[in-house]
Amino acid sequence: MPRPYPEEFRRDVVAVARKGESPLRQVARDFGISEGCLHNWLKAADIEDGARPPLTESESVELRELRKRNKQLEQENEILRRAAAFFARELPPKMIYPLVLDLAADGIPVAVTCRVLGFTTQAFYKWRKNPVSHRDWNDAHLIDVARDIHHDDPAFGYRFITDELAGRGIGAGENRVHRLCSQQRILSVFARRRGLHKAAGPPVHDDLVGRRFTAQAPNQVWLTDITEHRTGEGKLYLCAIKDCYSNRIVGYSINDRMTAALAVSALRNAIALRAPSGTIVHSDRGSQFRSRKFVNTLSANGLHGSMGRVGACGDNAAMESFFALLQRNVLDRNHWPTREQLRLAIITWIERTYHRRRRQRRLGRLTPIEYETLNQAPLAA
Template sequence: MAGKRKVHTAEFKLSAVKMITEQKLSVAEVARRLGISENLLHTWKKAHAHKGADAFPGSGHQTPQEEEIRKLRAEVKRLEMERDIPKKSGGVLRQPVELIFAWIEGRKSEWPIVLMCRVLGVSRSGFYAWRSREPSAADTRREQLIDEVKAIHAEVKGRYGSPRIHAELVARGQECCVNFVAELMREAGIAAKTKRKFRQTTDSNHAMPVAENVPARAFDPDQPNAVWVADITYIPTREGWLYLAAVEDLFSRRIVGWSMDQTMTSRLVVDALEMALHRRPTLLGSSRLTHSDRGSQYASEHYQRRLREERITCSMSGVGQCWDNAPMESFFASLKKELVHHEDYATRDQAKASIFEYIETFYNRVRRHSALGDVAPDEYERTYNRTHR
């Protein structure tokens, strides 16, 4: 039997390496004792250092039963991959063959190339020919845009979908259509953050007087500070609820006042109003108006007295008519979808700092608003002020 190649089991290899690592014997000494080459031992030691026991998956002699089990497991794995490839490929099967090749290239670490080509109905030789060719101008342009989309998506912390990503690309000098941007985002697995279920916070079950709905869903005043909308929402933290009251200028959709506290009282909404009044001391004569829901905080004498003192007309939504205050609902939905639902606030103070950053550094100054032609509230107001001096 001289010259027959020795086959060592995983257990043998692992035991040999442990003689070096645990018994502190030299490689030469272990090789001499086991009758194997030092080079082989060095190879096993290096593999073990990188992968541990997983470096030796088992290469010893197998019984017929063990060999049959191995073959069955391999077949099950192959069938599972054939099942999963179409699931993961989504709509790529209906795309040009170049996109299928690109999809295969991006997932070659997940499945064998030959298997993906067969399951997706493309030739392996065609795939390798596609991979070896020089990228076309269109391919280069596509990759550049995907990189730009990824950069924008990271800058806005995943808060933009394809319409706002498209607007940002155009603002940066990249000419493209919104449908193409949506396609690129799907291809790259980029999506905007999503929203969760709505929770009701309005308590309109009170005996205090309520006001008429003056705007009647007319949400487009032609000048700043003519109509403000106000509302309250809740923020979950591990310490309990944090309540946020906000005031929004309908003209520019800018949040001009806000207040946060652990209780939902009239003080909360009055503090938000006071901030708005401090920031916008010059209101427009007879047209100034503040609209809210019918909650007890807004119907309270505390809040109503401040409106009277500032000669601001009060308006309130109809019973159960959330659309009467749709712009503020939209702001809260964006806040939850783009920030709150993706955070786990340990304390109320932590939540306050996070929400402050969102409102003052992102929403008012950076975030593109569809109702404003995809510009930020600050920029919209600056443009108006430049043309109405």
């Protein structure tokens, strides 16, 4: 315990400080004492000289309590101010623990911070001992893979992502994937829950067609879109690709899931049959056509993507007209008990009726197959 300063020394220091020739901080530094100690000596001297009334014992206790409470309120206010950014981001509790360390470095006790933020000091010290648990590592790995899967096909929700994870040899329960996807906002573009629906995303290509649905040669401009129809077993989806030169359907794919794989499969079928080069592939802004798989397939085969505006049916009117024909001639003609029955009906109508029997005035009353066959020799010349 330090020895008390001599009374004479205290009086001399007080006398020098009262002269006011130097600031109190400088006086305290010159005499080797703290500024707080000098303030206390001046206060005691004022009381002794009658310049300030002395405090009673109860007033001294009350003053100490008020000062303690004021300091505590200042600390709590600082904690809440610093934590506001964390709460706004809706982070899980573990992500707030680093804030406790930052506040402790600024002199705010850990116990006070934990009490204000609503968790125990035991939980904080357990996290400090092992900040990243094995479970956290696994969750982070799952989130990265889920992001890649969703980026490839934005239509995938947590159920499809769970299936894809199993296909990649990663075991994870559906509830766990749902929890992680909800935290990271990895949501299907078809989400209908309030606050989770996503608007149409930005285009990944410019509009290179501009509603000019004509071409001077085959494989110059292709149009593509997706349609759906109900059956007794559920919905069936068709993605078709039409050549603007002859209105021929150069590629299509049919499946019970409207994913990017459906659009990619139709595109690959068209490429295999036509072997195009530099073709413009025009679509709407559906997530399947904005997916990484579809864009990479276009780039890998030397094709150019094109996209219309959101909600503008006229930007892909030629493809919509084909689907309207399909609706009247096939989809609405019968009630389809199974997907397989509707699938065979669609394929039969496209290949037998639309391509080889249905004459079109724009083609000089020829069918798409006849139009391409008759103009193949002049084009080659």
